[in-house]
Amino acid sequence: MTFLADWAEWLPSLLQGLGTSLLLTLCVAGIGFPLGLGLALLSIAPARIVRILSIAFIEIFRGIPLLVVIFFAYFGFPDIELVISAFATIVVAHSLNLGAYSSEVFRAGILHVGPGQREAARSLGLTPWHAFSRVVLPQALRAVPGPLMSFLIMVFQSTSLAFAIGVGEMTSQAFSIGSMTFDYLSVLVLAGIIYAIICVVSARIVARFEAKMRT
Amino acid sequence: MTFDNARILLKADAIEKTFRGNRVLDGISMDVHAGEVIALIGPSGAGKSTFLRCLNYLEQPTGGSLHLDGEPVFADPLKPAKSELLSLRRRVGMVFQTFNLFPHLSVVENVTMAQRLNGLRSTSEAEEYALKLLAQVGVEEKAEARPSECSGGQQQRIAIARALSQDPELMLFDEPTSALDPEVGNDVLRVMRDLADAGTTMIVVTHEMRFAERVADRVLLLDEGRILEEGPPERVFRHPEHARTSRFLHAVLDR
Ligand SMILES: Nc1ncnc2c1ncn2[C@@H]1O[C@H](COP(=O)(O)OP(=O)(O)OP(=O)(O)O)[C@@H](O)[C@H]1O
Ligand SMILES: [Mg+2]
Numbered sequence: 462m463t464f465l466a467d468w469a470e471w472l473p474s475l476l477q478g479l480g481t482s483l484l485l486t487l488c489v490a491g492i493g494f495p496l497g498l499g500l501a502l503l504s505i506a507p508a509r510i511v512r513i514l515s516i517a518f519i520e521i522f523r524g525i526p527l528l529v530v531i532f533f534a535y536f537g538f539p540d541i542e543l544v545i546s547a548f549a550t551i552v553v554a555h556s557l558n559l560g561a562y563s564s565e566v567f568r569a570g571i572l573h574v575g576p577g578q579r580e581a582a583r584s585l586g587l588t589p590w591h592a593f594s595r596v597v598l599p600q601a602l603r604a605v606p607g608p609l610m611s612f613l614i615m616v617f618q619s620t621s622l623a624f625a626i627g628v629g630e631m632t633s634q635a636f637s638i639g640s641m642t643f644d645y646l647s648v649l650v651l652a653g654i655i656y657a658i659i660c661v662v663s664a665r666i667v668a669r670f671e672a673k674m675r676t
Numbered sequence: 677m678t679f680d681n682a683r684i685l686l687k688a689d690a691i692e693k694t695f696r697g698n699r700v701l702d703g704i705s706m707d708v709h710a711g712e713v714i715a716l717i718g719p720s721g722a723g724k725s726t727f728l729r730c731l732n733y734l735e736q737p738t739g740g741s742l743h744l745d746g747e748p749v750f751a752d753p754l755k756p757a758k759s760e761l762l763s764l765r766r767r768v769g770m771v772f773q774t775f776n777l778f779p780h781l782s783v784v785e786n787v788t789m790a791q792r793l794n795g796l797r798s799t800s801e802a803e804e805y806a807l808k809l810l811a812q813v814g815v816e817e818k819a820e821a822r823p824s825e826c827s828g829g830q831q832q833r834i835a836i837a838r839a840l841s842q843d844p845e846l847m848l849f850d851e852p853t854s855a856l857d858p859e860v861g862n863d864v865l866r867v868m869r870d871l872a873d874a875g876t877t878m879i880v881v882t883h884e885m886r887f888a889e890r891v892a893d894r895v896l897l898l899d900e901g902r903i904l905e906e907g908p909p910e911r912v913f914r915h916p917e918h919a920r921t922s923r924f925l926h927a928v929l930d931r
Contacts, residue, residue: 580734581776581835585790585842586766588758595789599780 468651471638475652478634479659481548485620485630488552490613493559500560501567522561528622530554535626551623559616566608570601607671614660614667621656631655685710685745685877686846691730692739693723693901700726702901703740708846708879713872715888715909716881718898719924724881727898728848731879732768733761744768744845766794769839773851775831777823777838784810784819787838796842809837813867829860833867840871847871849880865891885928889913897921 503515522530534554538545545553574597582592621632635652639645686708693701700723708714716724729735731742733756742749742764749764750756778786787806791797797805810816813833818826826834832852839847849868853861865887872878872891882888888895888909895912897905905912905921916922 577772577774577776578778581772581778584732584734584765584770584772585838586762586764586794587790588762588793591793595793596778600778603780 464647467642467644467647471635471648471651474634474638475631475648475655478629478631478652479655481628482617482620482623482630482632485548485551485555485623485628486613486617489555489559489616489620492552492556493616494563494609496556496560497563498567500564501571504564504568505571519561519564522557527555527558527619528625530558531622531625547623547626547628550626551620551628555616555619555622559612563609563612566605566612567601570604571597573604574600603674607667607674610663610667610670614663617663618656618660683710683745684708684743685712686731687743687746688731688740689743690740691727691737691742693726693730693735694738700901701730701737704898704901704903705740706896706903708877710845710877711875712877712894713892714879715892715895716879716898717883717885717888717895717924717928718904719927722898723901724898725850728770728850728879728881731846731848732765732770734770762794766796766842767844768846768848769842769844770848771832771835771839771850771852773854775823775828775835775855777831777835779823781823782819783815783821783823783826783834786823786834787841790838791841794842802841806837806841809840810834812840812870813837814863827860828856829863832856832864836864836867836871845877847876847878849878849882851881851883853882853884883928885913885925897924899924 500515500519503511504519506512506515525533531551531554534550535547538550578596578600579592582596587595620630623630624632624636627633631652635648636645638648642648684707686706688704688706688708690703690705691701692699692703704723704727706714716728718724726735730737730740736756737753739754741753744764744767750760777783778789781789784803784806787809788799788802791802791805792799796802807816807819810819813836815826815830815833815837818830818834823831823834832855836847836852852868853864856864861884865884868878868880868887869891880888880892890909892909895905895907895909896903897912899920905916905918912921913925916925
């Protein structure tokens with residue numbers, strides 16, 4: 462039972478890393494989801510060129526593995542004289558990835574609102590902006606919380622990639638503990654348990670929420 | 677005739693609509709007098725819905741022009757300005773076959789929203805007016821419900837109240853009872869009849885020949901994008917000029 466004593470000793474610094482992981486998740490969601498909504502709107506814009514460009518953007522950032530995007534930002538930004546912290550680099554790279562993926566959810570939600578709704582809005586003399594913001598968008602957004610919360614869990618898990626450029630989130634913390642104690646396995650098991658607990662609990666909440674939405 | 681013969685509210689002049697080479701409306705002209713009720717009938721695919729939708733520019737005609745109250749609606753009918761479109765649609769209400777209520781809003785919000793957003797009335801005035809309209813169409817008890825909690829007949833009456841909330845000068849109905857059971861449809865027809873009696877100018881696409889006969893001042897029979905027959909209901913129904921009209925009427929009445 463000696464490992465329990467070790468775990469108790471490591472826990473504070475892992476939890477500190479967890480705080481960073483959660484903060485990253487929040488920042489990424491705060492930028493990535495609005496970006497996804499924006500991309501979804503652009504991808505159904507009336508102008509063909511706008512549609513093509515935004516769909517290309519979406520496909521590119523869905524196609525490139527997140528880790529590659531992170532490295533690209535990390536090594537590429539300094540080349541264009543853009544100096545930002547490693548934390549900000551992760552947020553930018555990860556938000557692009559999340560924006561590309563979540564745009565599909567927003568797009569499906571918007572397209573799900575039938576033409577009759579738009580026609581009713583237009584027939585009442587609502588401006589195109591009011592028709593969109595008061596009729597189409599609220600209905601489109603009703604379908605998205607479930608899928609978006611699932612994305613949020615995936616984002617939380619993949620914040621562990623931030624380890625690659627030394628942002629002190631939970632995986633990095635586990636790794637640096639491992640490099641001092643040479644007991645990588647034990648500390649990674651502990652970190653894994655913490656990740657799993659948070660993900661399982663949030664997945665449960667999401668499932669319950671979705672069931673509630675359906676009724 | 678209860679309507680004012682002198683005043684032409686809507687003048688549609690040679691309205692044409694072509695969908696990718698398919699000529700659906702072949703130059704339809706029509707005058708609608710203030711207070712008049714027009715029933716638009718005709719076989720499926722004749723262009724009734726398309727014509728109605730051209731009158732509020734949900735469908736942009738490929739030719740022809742509209743006048744409301746003697747004034748052209750558009751400076752250039754082929755290039756409608758945004759403000760011209762909004763003003764036309766605020767003056768012309770529309771009721772759809774499938775109701776198209778906004779499911780995310782309560783019944784009363786469905787009726788207040790456009791009033792508020794279009795700056796027609798303040799929030800409290802809009803609410804008061806909405807409740808009055810809902811009472812007029814007989815669904816005031818559903819004011820706080822969601823549309824999904826209302827029957828089809830109630831939903832269509834709410835849709836009528838929603839269209840009326842803009843104080844339209846003209847109301848368009850596209851087969852308002854086709855999606856409803858007959859008994860329920862009768863509630864809707866009764867509301868429409870009350871509107872007609874109160875002097876509302878209406879154009880109604882319908883397959884309800886009894887309604888057309890009793891309520892309409894004039895019947896227009898559309899066929900292949902043209903007006904085939906036109907006149908007071910008793911003339912069109914009892915003494916049609918064209919053999920096609922009799923064939924159509926027989927086909928409808930046999931159903
Ligand atoms: N958006 C569209 N694009 C292409 N063709 C269309 C479109 N809308 C209508 N049409 C065609 O125009 C013709 C007239 O259609 P419309 O819906 O006006 O007929 P209708 O008289 O209302 O028929 P119904 O009694 O079945 O409702 C049909 O041949 C239809 O296929
Ligand atoms: Mg039709």
